[in-house]
Amino acid sequence: MGDVIVGTCSWTDKTMVERWYPRGVSSAEARLRYYAARFDTVELDSAFYAIPKREWAEAWAHRTPPGFTFHVKAYGMLTGHEVEAAALHPELRDAGHDFSLTRRGRVRDPEPRMVEHAAELFLEALEPLAAAGKLGGVLLQYPPWMTAVDREHRERTFASIDYAAGLLEPLRLFVELRHGSWAEPRSFERVKRFLAERGLNFVAVDAPQMPGAASMPPVTAVTGPWGYVRFHGRNREMWNARTLTAADRFDYLYEPAELAEWKTPIAEMAAQTERTWVMFNNCKYDYAPRNAREMATILGGLVAPRAGGVPTGEPIADESTGGPGDGGSNCANGVAASGRGAHGRPPDGPPGEQLGLGI
Numbered sequence: 399m400g401d402v403i404v405g406t407c408s409w410t411d412k413t414m415v416e417r418w419y420p421r422g423v424s425s426a427e428a429r430l431r432y433y434a435a436r437f438d439t440v441e442l443d444s445a446f447y448a449i450p451k452r453e454w455a456e457a458w459a460h461r462t463p464p465g466f467t468f469h470v471k472a473y474g475m476l477t478g479h480e481v482e483a484a485a486l487h488p489e490l491r492d493a494g495h496d497f498s499l500t501r502r503g504r505v506r507d508p509e510p511r512m513v514e515h516a517a518e519l520f521l522e523a524l525e526p527l528a529a530a531g532k533l534g535g536v537l538l539q540y541p542p543w544m545t546a547v548d549r550e551h552r553e554r555t556f557a558s559i560d561y562a563a564g565l566l567e568p569l570r571l572f573v574e575l576r577h578g579s580w581a582e583p584r585s586f587e588r589v590k591r592f593l594a595e596r597g598l599n600f601v602a603v604d605a606p607q608m609p610g611a612a613s614m615p616p617v618t619a620v621t622g623p624w625g626y627v628r629f630h631g632r633n634r635e636m637w638n639a640r641t642l643t644a645a646d647r648f649d650y651l652y653e654p655a656e657l658a659e660w661k662t663p664i665a666e667m668a669a670q671t672e673r674t675w676v677m678f679n680n681c682k683y684d685y686a687p688r689n690a691r692e693m694a695t696i697l698g699g700l701v702a703p704r705a706g707g708v709p710t711g712e713p714i715a716d717e718s719t720g721g722p723g724d725g726g727s728n729c730a731n732g733v734a735a736s737g738r739g740a741h742g743r744p745p746d747g748p749p750g751e752q753l754g755l756g757i
Contacts, residue, residue: 625674
């Protein structure tokens with residue numbers, strides 16, 4: 399029987415910074431220390447958009463306590479996504495690789511050597527986390543056009559997963575598929591077998607359920623030593639909308655009853671794994687840390703014990719930058735006091751702009 403650790407998929411989102419952190423917690427170092435005193439894991443999604451600098455990973459390792467775990471979303475080029483040319487790593491930009499450039503300034507159809515080079519730089523950037531024992535796994539999130547509608551599409555996706563897994567070996571990998579065709583019984587059995595044969599971990603998701611097969615239903619599977627669940631929110635109106643920011647897609651605060659629907663599935667995953675990670679990607683305002691804390695309470699004894707028996711979401715110790723409520727903040731244990739409106743939107747909360755968050 400494994401345990402469960404609950405966290406969020408960002409700690410630097412602009413709206414989260416505005417809503418969750420108290421006054422005085424204003425530097426990058428202070429924010430990460432504040433977050434890591436309350437949660438034992440985080441998913442780094444900004445790496446999807448740009449390969450991070452190695453020195454950033456060194457700082458993240460230094461600023462977090464022993465036992466803290468970073469999961470990292472794979473650079474988009476490694477999972478078949480277009481990436482912004484302006485955000486290319488300097489070594490990729492200057493290497494003379496062959497690729498197409500879209501009218502929107504995105505890299506398309508990079509040559510294999512460019513993808514391999516990107517993987518090398520990605521691995522190098524994460525090495526400080528691995529050396530510190532703080533790198534959990536890498537999330538391979540595949541685009542919704544990678545489907546299982548027929549054998550050709552399915553095998554193409556399998557080939558892409560195999561390719562990425564080879565490039566990122568020996569890291570532990572999580573695989574998230576985003577089209578509902580993967581949940582059809584025959585396809586689901588095939589993908590579970592494919593992942594299990596390779597020791598790759600299937601990612602279960604809670605996401606808006608769209609007409610047809612446009613989104614993945616909340617199915618679970620254990621295909622490796624770890625379980626992984628991502629909560630994207632259930633905002634159907636904004637899921638496929640062309641919004642100003644990625645944050646708008648995740649503008650959703652779960653009700654406790656919605657979170658409780660997952661207690662049994664998560665318990666079943668924990669019973670079959672060494673550890674199950676439960677990650678909240680509804681990173682608008684303070685929604686993710688609020689729901690993460692609520693979920694930890696719902697899961698109760700399944701959650702891995704923290705130092706001093708402190709519950710997930712509450713500080714293990716006051717940080718040098720100030721404890722809960724420091725500086726006159728209207729916060730309790732780092733959770734801002736904001737009401738639930740439509741999709742949980744605080745009535746006076748500005749939309750803001752999202753920083754460093756993937757889906």
